[in-house]
Amino acid sequence: MKYGFIGLGSLGTPIAINLLESGHPLYVYNRTIAKAKPLEAKGAIVCDTVAALAQQCDIVVTMVADDAALKSITTSENGLLQHGKPGSIHISMSTILAQTAGELAALHQEKGQHYLSAPVFGRPEAAVARKLNFVISGEKTIREQATPLLKEAGGTGVWDFGDDVLTANTVKLCGNFLIATALEAIGESALLAQQSGVDAHKMWDMFGQTIFNAPIYQNYSKIILNQQFEPAAFTAKLGLKDLNLVLQQGALAQQPLPLAELLKGHLAQLVNNGKESIDWSAVSLGASK
Structure with missing residues (x-):
């Protein structure tokens, strides 16, 4: 399985490092490319565009600032919807409006892709210590598939809130x-x-x-x-x-x-x-x- 990670901010970076250290190939993208350099030094593959990352990855994790950024990464011409693999999984860790999660999940479904809500509780130091808590909701089989990844990402707890993608x-x-x-x-x-x-x-x-x-x-x-x-x-x-x-x-x-x-x-x-x-x-x- 190839993982992708988009959004290398103060919390995204240590989570991405945790995933990289899990042993899976990790492709990373950040709007400010310089923020990807520490990951590249550890063996991550830096992509110039979201499209280039999406084309390579089976699972893409996003950790971006707000609803607008997440919508852009997902729905733009070079976004995840247009370039993601059939059957690929988009795991969103961002704090967004529940309604936004519902809209994006429906768009992914139209493309034969999957969307999982997985917002996270914890500051950067908790990510480094692998003491994060994730709350997840979405399709059952996708929740089950994503849970081991979220533990590798630093989750000491993965809390399941069921099928409704809005809930988490x-x-x-x-x-x-x-x-x-x-x-x-x-x-x-x-x-x-x-x-x-x-x-x-x-x-x-x-x-x-x-x-x-x-x-x-x-x-x-x-x-x-x-x-x-x-x-x-x-x-x-x-x-x-x-x-x-x-x-x-x-x-x-x-x-x-x-x-x-x-x-x-x-x-x-x-x-x-x-x-x-x-x-x-x-x-x-x-x-x-």
């Missing part, structure tokens, strides 16, 4: 919404402690070992308390994109999300103030004095 992306949006609320809460609690004369570092050391003994709270509290927002593992701009997706999903489901509106406002404030490239864990700065 809905779970991903709900998860990212929960993470964003945790970031806001950590930041606001730290601000409250500091303004009240309490050592916020000591407080969160206690929280991280007791009632909030979970990686999200342990890892992000250190980043937020030390305000180590650069270099970003996940930027404020991407965080704002995800909150917009959450709100779009809410509108489709006719579910009001007032907390998501608040988080969107704080992230938009960062982006509008020229801080779009800092880590999205800075979201709570919108509540600071």
